[in-house]
Amino acid sequence: MERILRFLTLTPVQRMRSEGRRAVLMGQAPFTATVFLLAVIHPEPLAVLQFQLGVALAAVLLAGGVIVPWERSSRPLHLAIPLLDFVAVGLLQMGGSFEVFHLGLLTVFPVVWLASSARFPRWCMVASILGTLAIAWEPVLLQREDIDFGNAAHELSRVLPLPLVMLALAATVRLMVDNMAAKDEELRSLLAETDKRERLLRTIMDTVGTGVLAVDAQGHEILSNRQQRYFQQLAQTVGGASPNEDRHLLFEFGTNVPLPVDQWPSRRAARGEPVSDQLCTVGAKPGQRVLSTSIRYVRSAAGTVDGAVIASSDVTELVNAIDARDDFMANVSHELKTPLTVILGNTELLLDDAPPAHRTRLEAVERNAVHLLHLVQDLLDSAKRTAICPVPTNVSELIAHSASDAGHRADPKGIIIRTEVQPDLRLVCDPLRIRQVLDNLISNAIKYSPEDSTVVVRARQEDNHLVCRIVDQGRGMDTQEMGEAFTRFYRSPSVRKTAIPGMGLGLPIAKAIVEQHGGNIGFESTPAKGTVVSFxxxxHRDIPAGSRPE
Incomplete structure (x- = not known):
């Protein structure tokens, strides 16, 4: 682009000077070639001295265009060549017996040259017209013998169309040159503005801390910023392999397994795949970085993909902070779980021989200890992503047991738990983890439902999938609460003001377990009417070897 700008921002004079001899040669060669062709077709006038001088002058002018270093001169000395072309045409006309109009057509070449000149355009126009008039009226002015001079005015008017035609030609050429100059100036201005905006865009892109890569429809790089080039440098191997080759230091997140080439963001962009927050690890240890990559597509007016913009954010510190938080919660939860287990064990022993006066208090201790143990277990589950162990499972029985065990929490509020489950539903899953999902969702439905209401658990097979829905008649959620429902530790402001227990971990844990099984979870909710949670x-699901119990 810089070379194009440098060329287009030259003035016409600078451009002529930069081209030098080549430009002069291109202006003179057609005229000389036409003169030589005329001499070959009509060799008879070659015996006349004036005709010989005209041909020789055309040849000398062409040689001068080649030999003279016109680019070294700051003055438009090359304009002398088209002026001398008029002299050559006059000599040819004096030595030949051609019609004035026919031979005068040779003046087209110097007229066009002068009319398109960037220096002294008005004087060049006048010179071209005067030169043409001189050629047209030369037989009359010099009183050639082959011209009838009985009526000089008649002879002068007879050859007048030639100067008029050349005048029209010169005006047309000048107008075209002026229009081209105006468009050239406009184009140079637009290119300069484009260059300015491109430099501004590059500065902005290099300022942001996100790696930005623009690719075309085939996934080839068009533009990248400094941060993206740094990421690409990290992905290069010690041997300096290009990030577009199979050798690379790009790994699946959380593993040392190289990221397959077809999963590279640029390749996925070429296929038009939607990508949002794809995590991967780039570089060699100890300087590895974790990147979160998203892709947005550039589409034409017809809706076709013209390219894509790939944004990669360095989330290493965030991942490290989350890991540190999870480790802290896991350690604290583990330390809390041990004494709670001791408390529950001793409480059960005391309850066996406790007198009636103490039993009520011991049962209160046991209930609260169990509740606290459940909270600690939720903390552990949210902190660590436990590997699942899928086995063939009868989900119908699993739902029945979960609904039955939830009865002791529903009965005090007069809530009825009704199941509408397709018989003998089976799938490959981790029964303990899916039971945990059911327990969390049914528990939430009970907690947020009013007294004497109904909670319905439905499950059936739909298109090779199990679809389970838990329907309640509770308080429901608004749009903002639904947007945050799967965020860990989130509890809406209105719920925090109530006595409803919880830590905001049930839904996030259920979502993580369902997604581990290759499924998805969502809900529909209306304030004051109830919520439907479905997963x-x-x-049928392949059982990963690393997920099977030893």
Whole structure:
């Protein structure tokens, strides 16, 4: 682009000077070639001295265009060549017996040259017209013998169309040159403005801390910023391999397994795949970085993909902070779980022989200790992503047991738990983890439902998937609360003002377990009317070798 700008921002004079001899040669060569062709077709006038001088002058002018270093001169000395072309045409006309109009057509070449000149355009126009008039009226002015001079005015008017035609030609050429100059100036201005905006865009891109890569529809790089080039440098191997080659230091997140080439963001962009927050690890230890990559597509007016913008954010510190927080919660939860287990064990022993006066208090201790143990277990589950152990499971029985065990929490509020489950539903899953999902969702439905209401658990097979829905008649959620429902430790402001217990971990844990099984979870809710939480699981799923229990 810089070379184009440098060329287009030259003035016409600078451009002519930069081209030098080549420009002069291109202006003179057609005229000389036409003169030589005329001499070959009509060799008879070559015996006349004036005709010989005209041909020789055309040849000398062409040689001068080649030999003279016109680019070294700051003055438009090359304009002398088209003026001398008029002299050559006059000599040819004096030595030949051609019609004035026919031979006068040779003046087209110097007229066009002078009319398109960037220096002294008005004087060049006048010179071209005067030169043409001289050629047209030369036989009359010099009183050639082959011209009838009985009526000189008649002879002069007879050859007048030639100067008029050349005048029209010169005006047309000048107008075209002026229009081209105006468009050239406009183009140079637009290119300069584009260059300015491009430099501003590059400065902005290099300022942000996010790696930005623009690719075309085939996934080839168009533009990248400094941060993206740094990430690409990290991905290079010691041997300096390009990040577009199979050798690379790009790994699946959380592992040392190289990221397959077809999963690279640029390749996924070429396929038009939607990508949002794809995590991967780049570089060699100890300087590895964790990147979160998203892709947004550039589409034409017809809706086709013209390219994509790939944004990669360095989330290493965030991942490290989350790991540190999870480790802290896991350690604290583990330390709390041990004494709670001791408290529950001793409480059960005391309850066996406790007198009636003490039993009520011991049962209160046991209930609260169990509740606290459940909270600690939720903390552990949210802190660590436990590997699942899928086995063939009868989900219908699993739902029945979960609903039955939730009865002791529903009965005090007069809530009825009704199940509408397709018989003998089976799928490959981790029964303990799916039971945990059911327990969390049914527990939430009971907690947020009013007294004497109904909670319905429905499950059925739909298109090789298990679809389970838990419907309640509780307080419901608004749009903002639904947007935050799967965020860990989130509890809406209105719930925090109530006596409803919880830590905001049930839904996030359920979501993580369902997604580990290759399913998805969502809900529909209307304030003051109730909520429907549904999750979908594939009925048949490959069991990863690393997920099987030893």
């Amino acid at each position: 979908t699981l594939p009925l």
